[in-house]
Amino acid sequence: xxxxxxxxxxxxxARRGEMQTPHGSVETPAFMPVGTQGAVKAVTHRDLxxxxxxxxxSNTYHLYLRPGADRIARLGGLHKFIAxxxxxxxxxxxxxxxxxAARRKVHEHGVTFRSHLDGxxxxxxxxxxxxxxxxxGSDVAMVLDECVEHPASHERARDSLALTLRWARRxxxxxxxxxxxxxxxASGEKGSRYLFSNPGQAQFGIIQGGTFPDLRAAxxxxxxxxxxxxxxxGGLSVGEPIPLMYxxxxxxxxxxxxxxxxxxxGVGTPVDLVxxxxxxxxxxxxxxxxxxxxxxQLFTSQGRLNIKNAEFADDDRxxxxxxxxxxxxxxxxxxxxxxxxxNEMTSGTLNTLHNLHFYLDTMRRIREAIVFATLEELRxxxxxxxxxxxxxxxx
Amino acid sequence: xxxxxxxxxxxxxARRGEMQTPHGSVETPAFMPVGTQGAVKAVTHRDLxxxxxxxxxSNTYHLYLRPGADRIARLGGLHKFIAxxxxxxxxxxxxxxxxxAARRKVHEHGVTFRSHLDGxxxxxxxxxxxxxxxxxGSDVAMVLDECVEHPASHERARDSLALTLRWARRxxxxxxxxxxxxxxxASGEKGSRYLFSNPGQAQFGIIQGGTFPDLRAAxxxxxxxxxxxxxxxGGLSVGEPIPLMYxxxxxxxxxxxxxxxxxxxGVGTPVDLVxxxxxxxxxxxxxxxxxxxxxxQLFTSQGRLNIKNAEFADDDRxxxxxxxxxxxxxxxxxxxxxxxxxNEMTSGTLNTLHNLHFYLDTMRRIREAIVFATLEELRxxxxxxxxxxxxxxxx
Numbered sequence: 034x035x036x037x038x039x040x041x042x043x044x045x046x047a048r049r050g051e052m053q054t055p056h057g058s059v060e061t062p063a064f065m066p067v068g069t070q071g072a073v074k075a076v077t078h079r080d081l082x083x084x085x086x087x088x089x090x091s092n093t094y095h096l097y098l099r100p101g102a103d104r105i106a107r108l109g110g111l112h113k114f115i116a117x118x119x120x121x122x123x124x125x126x127x128x129x130x131x132x133x134a135a136r137r138k139v140h141e142h143g144v145t146f147r148s149h150l151d152g153x154x155x156x157x158x159x160x161x162x163x164x165x166x167x168x169x170g171s172d173v174a175m176v177l178d179e180c181v182e183h184p185a186s187h188e189r190a191r192d193s194l195a196l197t198l199r200w201a202r203r204x205x206x207x208x209x210x211x212x213x214x215x216x217x218x219a220s221g222e223k224g225s226r227y228l229f230s231n232p233g234q235a236q237f238g239i240i241q242g243g244t245f246p247d248l249r250a251a252x253x254x255x256x257x258x259x260x261x262x263x264x265x266x267g268g269l270s271v272g273e274p275i276p277l278m279y280x281x282x283x284x285x286x287x288x289x290x291x292x293x294x295x296x297x298x299g300v301g302t303p304v305d306l307v308x309x310x311x312x313x314x315x316x317x318x319x320x321x322x323x324x325x326x327x328x329x330q331l332f333t334s335q336g337r338l339n340i341k342n343a344e345f346a347d348d349d350r351x352x353x354x355x356x357x358x359x360x361x362x363x364x365x366x367x368x369x370x371x372x373x374x375x376n377e378m379t380s381g382t383l384n385t386l387h388n389l390h391f392y393l394d395t396m397r398r399i400r401e402a403i404v405f406a407t408l409e410e411l412r413x414x415x416x417x418x419x420x421x422x423x424x425x426x427x428x
Numbered sequence: 429x430x431x432x433x434x435x436x437x438x439x440x441x442a443r444r445g446e447m448q449t450p451h452g453s454v455e456t457p458a459f460m461p462v463g464t465q466g467a468v469k470a471v472t473h474r475d476l477x478x479x480x481x482x483x484x485x486s487n488t489y490h491l492y493l494r495p496g497a498d499r500i501a502r503l504g505g506l507h508k509f510i511a512x513x514x515x516x517x518x519x520x521x522x523x524x525x526x527x528x529a530a531r532r533k534v535h536e537h538g539v540t541f542r543s544h545l546d547g548x549x550x551x552x553x554x555x556x557x558x559x560x561x562x563x564x565g566s567d568v569a570m571v572l573d574e575c576v577e578h579p580a581s582h583e584r585a586r587d588s589l590a591l592t593l594r595w596a597r598r599x600x601x602x603x604x605x606x607x608x609x610x611x612x613x614a615s616g617e618k619g620s621r622y623l624f625s626n627p628g629q630a631q632f633g634i635i636q637g638g639t640f641p642d643l644r645a646a647x648x649x650x651x652x653x654x655x656x657x658x659x660x661x662g663g664l665s666v667g668e669p670i671p672l673m674y675x676x677x678x679x680x681x682x683x684x685x686x687x688x689x690x691x692x693x694g695v696g697t698p699v700d701l702v703x704x705x706x707x708x709x710x711x712x713x714x715x716x717x718x719x720x721x722x723x724x725q726l727f728t729s730q731g732r733l734n735i736k737n738a739e740f741a742d743d744d745r746x747x748x749x750x751x752x753x754x755x756x757x758x759x760x761x762x763x764x765x766x767x768x769x770x771n772e773m774t775s776g777t778l779n780t781l782h783n784l785h786f787y788l789d790t791m792r793r794i795r796e797a798i799v800f801a802t803l804e805e806l807r808x809x810x811x812x813x814x815x816x817x818x819x820x821x822x823x
Contacts (some may be wrong), residue, residue: 070766070767070770070772071763071766071767071770072767072770072772072774073774074772074773074774075773075774075777076774077754077774077777077778078758079754095770099766099769099770100741100762100765100766100769104741104742104762107742108742108744108760108762109744114760114762114763114766115763116758116759116760116763346495346499347499347502347503349503349504359472359474363473363511364511365503365509365511367495367499367503367509368466368509368510368511370495371465371466371494371495371509372465372466372467374494374495375465375466375467375490375494377465377467377469378469378470378773378776378777379467379468379469379470379471379472381773382470382472382773382777383472
């Protein structure tokens with residue numbers, strides 16, 4: 034079973050579709066919970082299953098450093114290692130190299146950096162990013178790109194984009210040559226240098242270009258010319274104004290091949306999901322629902338709620354009376370506030386179950402709204418529920 | 429529905445029974461997972477349910493300080509507050525006052541101490557321990573006792589026991605007068621000073637006397653003369669040699685009323701459970717399975733296993749091939765080691781699920797062995813599996 038994408042309904046720019054992968058299909062628009070180190074923080078896989086998560090994102094940088102991609106390959110690949118049988122998307126490792134690692138230095142060849150764990154020196158190149166993700170055997174691999182700082186000048190963004198395009202070409206060539214040509218050395222057999230490869234793995238290109246429409250257009254043109262299974266929009270939700278993020282998303286999405294999934298990386302708030310799906314985005318990932326949950330910040334049908342607040346100390350109502358999650362079905366705000374204040378681990382678990390339920394339910398509502406052409410009502414409803422400036426994932 | 433105890437089978441000194449409480453019955457011998465602050469660390473109530481936990485222990489000291497017994501009473505009692513509908517046993521708070529609180533001072537009247545959370549000053553008396561547990565509305569309340577340091581001289585243990593007996597008398601009188609006499613002010617109606625009371629709550633007395641058989645005998649005599657629904661053996665597993673602990677347990681259990689449950693407080697290892705059940709103990713609690721799980725120490729049918737060990741880095745076998753828990757059914761030692769090393773919260777969850785399953789399964793095996801008169805084989809089997817000096821819960 035290999036990668037495929039089929040659009041079943043459209044409504045304006047929005048698309049309802051189905052993304053086929055070697056480990057099953059994903060209804061789009063879809064949100065991918067983030068399992069950084071091969072586990073979504075505070076919840077078990079069976080919880081994710083029950084919540085209706087259809088795909089997980091995992092971070093190559095973290096897994097490469099610990100427990101190591103070689104080890105995961107020897108143990109049969111990431112799906113087997115973490116015992117998650119549904120689709121997995123892995124990033125290239127680049128984002129964490131640029132945000133977490135120490136003493137990084139970008140060359141034409143790639144980027145050298147020191148591990149944030151033990152200071153050991155490593156090299157990441159477009160080819161290595163491909164090889165490592167082949168070892169992991171994810172269903173979707175991302176090509177290595179350069180992440181520019183925000184704000185960046187037009188010149189800086191242009192130069193960075195040029196490098197990203199050269200890296201994209203190298204990454205794609207390496208992917209096709211080593212993992213797609215018949216009788217390649219990476220057939221997945223034990224004993225070969227590359228112990229594991231998911232033969233149906235797809236590779237997504239990444240659109241960069243900062244907040245400059247001309248560079249975004251050039252990025253789409255160059256990246257689509259290389260040709261990937263699908264395309265992601267990177268470099269957004271990094272501090273730019275939200276309306277600008279929506280504008281760039283809208284312009285870029287409109288230029289991308291209509292028959293391929295569009296993935297908006299690292300976005301976003303519930304409003305961002307609805308607004309971006311309306312602009313033609315099919316895939317999302319963000320740490321917001323899980324990280325905020327552990328910090329006591331909850332998303333509800335009545336807006337945001339901070340469980341730390343004293344007003345909830347004697348509140349015996351559920352977080353969200355309209356929510357069908359395990360947490361809302363059983364526990365009061367007073368108890369959840371107590372668990373948070375008492376630093377109980379189940380605080381993180383119960384809050385995460387709720388926030389992920391809210392996010393995955395938002396995606397179900399988006400998909401339904403596309404089918405029934407009610408996306409405009411859903412947008413207005415989410416804008417009413419979350420009237421303030423949407424949270425950025427860097428908050 | 430009120431408190432009751434029925435022995436259905438015996439085998440030597442061991443008893444298979446059923447303890448009835450206002451929130452359902454408990455098959456004995458039983459192990460009570462510890463939910464210190466109203467939650468068993470790292471697992472949800474539905475996990476506990478699925479594991480077959482029939483009763484939870486919760487700590488009065490912690491709940492009294494945060495979120496406060498008044499608040500829990502206003503919210504309908506501990507069962508409602510934490511949304512756990514099965515039996516709950518609460519301790520008196522004394523043990524934590526003696527082990528956690530600062531600047532404690534024991535008087536005839538009670539003990540003053542400062543909160544380990546905010547330094548605020550509090551007073552705990554036998555009467556207050558009763559009132560606070562009445563507010564919590566647990567199914568079993570423990571009387572306040574003095575916990576002596578180990579080792580203690582005969583004189584010190586004797587004097588402490590005398591105080592514990594005077595406190596026991598006061599605690600029992602208060603319990604009966606305020607919560608058992610008809611038309612008492614604590615009828616559970618809103619508006620009364622005592623907002624909540626579980627009308628079927630039982631009160632257990634506690635046997636002290638250190639490692640001195642004559643004092644243990646005197647403690648049983650004095651405590652049984654006061655008369656409680658059941659009796660606990662306290663002051664063991666505090667650093668004394670294990671064989672001595674078993675001897676004191678055996679002697680003390682033999683003196684206790686045969687028709688009442690016997691609860692061995694804070695014990696112990698899997699071997700301790702089997703050995704003590706064979707000596708006539710019906711109830712256990714211990715933080716060992718949950719705390720050790722979070723530290724990567726696992727109990728298996730092949731002995732103890734430390735998941736941190738490098739030998740498990742590439743081990744794709746389950747923790748315990750004979751175990752039927754969720755963790756063993758899905759995840760490898762290599763993955764569990766990775767989660768532990770990566771400090772992932774699910775490490776604590778998956779390890780706790782396993783250790784609690786092992787403990788609760790041990791209790792099932794003990795109950796079965798009593799029915800089929802095979803307890804001696806079970807003892808020998810557990811001694812083979814865990815040959816070394818058993819872990820103490822202070823390890």
